[in-house]
Amino acid sequence: MIVKAFSFSASLSEPYPRRVAVETAVYAVSEGALRRLECRGRGFSFELDALDFDAEFGDVLQLTSADVIRGLAGGSFECRVSECDVEGALLKVYNATVNGRSYKLLAAYKPAEGKLLKVYADIVTNLAPWRERARAVSNLLGLAPSALESV
Amino acid sequence: MEQVSSGVLERAPFKYSEIANLPPEEIGRIVKKHVPHLMPKAGVDYRVYLGKPPELREGERLVAYTLSTCPHCYALVAAVLYENGGKVYERKVCPEHGEFEELYFGDYATYERFRRYQKDGKGVWTPNVQLSAPCPYNCGLCPRHKSHTALLNIAVTNRCELRCWYCFFYAVKAGYVYEPSLNHIRFMLREARRMLPYPAIAVQITGGEPLLRDDIVDIVRIAREEGYHHIQVNTEGIRLAFDPDIAVKLREAGTNVVYMSFDGVTPYTNPKNHWEVPYALDNLRRAKLGVVLVPTVIKGYNLHEVGAIIRFGVKHADIVRGVNMQPVSIVGRVPKKERDKLRVTIPDVLLEIEKQTDGQIRREDWYPVPTVVPVSRFVEALRGKPQFELTTHFACGAATYLFWDDDGELIPITRFVDVDGVMQLLDKAAEEIASGRNKYIVTLGVLSKLGRYVDTSKAPKRFRSKRRFLRYIFNILVKHDYSSLGEFHYQTLFLGMMHFQDPYNYDVSRVQRCDVHYVMPDGRIVPFCTFNVFPELYRDRAQKFFSYEIEEWEKLTGKRLAEEVYVRNVKKLMEGEPYRKAYEGVADVFSIPYEEHVLASKKFGIPVVE
Ligand code: SF4
């Protein structure tokens, strides 16, 4: 199965000013451990990628492709799309900066009915302490307690 | 107006009566199975043309890009918002249906002022559907929606006793009866109560005309039982005028307020219920059930009466809690020339209000809805859990509170409260608590500073006591409950405005932040501005699917749909004391000849007893 990941920086003027930068790392889950995946990179296309961008960041960053389009007047958006081959459960780690504040955000995926379902997502506007979030994700993905220390 | 018609409307593969009386959970299980079938389909219901947005022309200044829809085929298209001559316009091109240009916001300066208050929320953590289509074809709510439900609408019937010429919705025209059973309603209400981070707590029962249902009081009671704190019933007011008991029963069952259509103070501007409103107000008064007047504002029709509507509200402020104006939303295919005759936007209405109240209510007295987000953030910081947040788009709505002196001078709250100062104070306090400062110390600091932002020497005489006024504010901020707001309401008039979208001025950025939602019969929760703007994709499709055939409904109820027509006795209504008194000092309704009253009613589509 191919999974997309986005790394981008955006400076958006509308409907309110926002500067966001995100580096995404994708990890496969196997036998209680995480393995960082090497993925193929390419440019972003609204036609091909808008929906996946919304699925990725509509909840985590409260940022959608419609927000990006809206903010482009007098703003900028640069995005790299990574396509990764995966089998089984997955963890995405977003190293994000939003208006000067840094965050490490997590999203966990599990296979179900031939698809990968998002089973957990941090939401930048409502974050629990890192330790609680790491514990929740480790439990969901069956990771060893130390697995998230190095991400 | 010709209605756009692209979607195929069909009925479920079973009779609605076969599921109507099953337990709520069972109904939920059955209706949810049909969601995939009822969702809008790419290539059938909509297309996506995400090309470049239209170029700007001479004299136009770029404001923003956005996504919008083609008013003819509902395709998703790129659009540009630009300023020209001090106004904001939207332009878009559909490859099949050409260019559309529409007034988006009638004053650029107000646009810029309102924009400063935009804040986003926490989204919806319990989406009802998976993300599978572009917005707005994925409702909902889908995981990318930005605001929880602030007001849930539930349509309980599509029957109506009026036959307004512009309406396509009522049962006789639609050709089916949509009337969910009580158990079905309970299921729908429960769906919205499941929502996180904040379950729906306010519901509007609407239709059609909900008071046509014999079990309307049971519906209100069910909403209470399901945990709704604030219940409002939306009505054209005809039944309220003639049945004094219904208002009492509604209040006793738990209705907080009635939302009543009220488009003007003369028969010309309000042929819908001009003659009945005085009687409805009297009955509501007796029942002690407050009412919010809801005018739809249309240029060239009733825009010249917005000041008089507010004065009418003030005159009846013992029972009128607010006036909530709605600049017209233009549905169906309407040529540009016709649209320009009707179109008004929020700043246009604000300017007219300023003119018609001799500057007593100025444009600057209004604030966009998300202005109050810092109140929620502060309470959230105190309580440590997500709170009710009004995070709609700044272009969707505006509000203010109106007070008045005994001599009739209107005094908006902004004349004696520094709203910006209070909001900044709360924002800062919320930040401090979030970064670990002791919340009791921060709260004490807020309370000690609050007085600096209130100058009661400029307030109406009744509010000159700073202590009394600060008590109101404190109750709202710290207790954050409806009863404290209610106390505030009785002394003031809430003035609100919401510009519902239409396919001509549509803006996906607005609808993603929408917090006025409908619960559909299949359990999906859908923003007002997709439910009503794309009826064939949402409202009509879902309602017809779970509807009765007219004959079956008539057989089951023993009623005849065609006979449910209101015939107005203008003469009798005009002779009554409540009518005479209601408009006194606001409009000279008796100077209008009786024949013109009758003509206004008939032209609108309401027959008159001769
Ligand atoms: S309006 Fe909201 S629920 Fe509907 S598709 Fe857009 S984001 Fe999703």
Ligand code: SF4
């Ligand atoms: S109902 Fe329409 S106008 Fe109101 S908040 Fe929702 S999108 Fe905006």
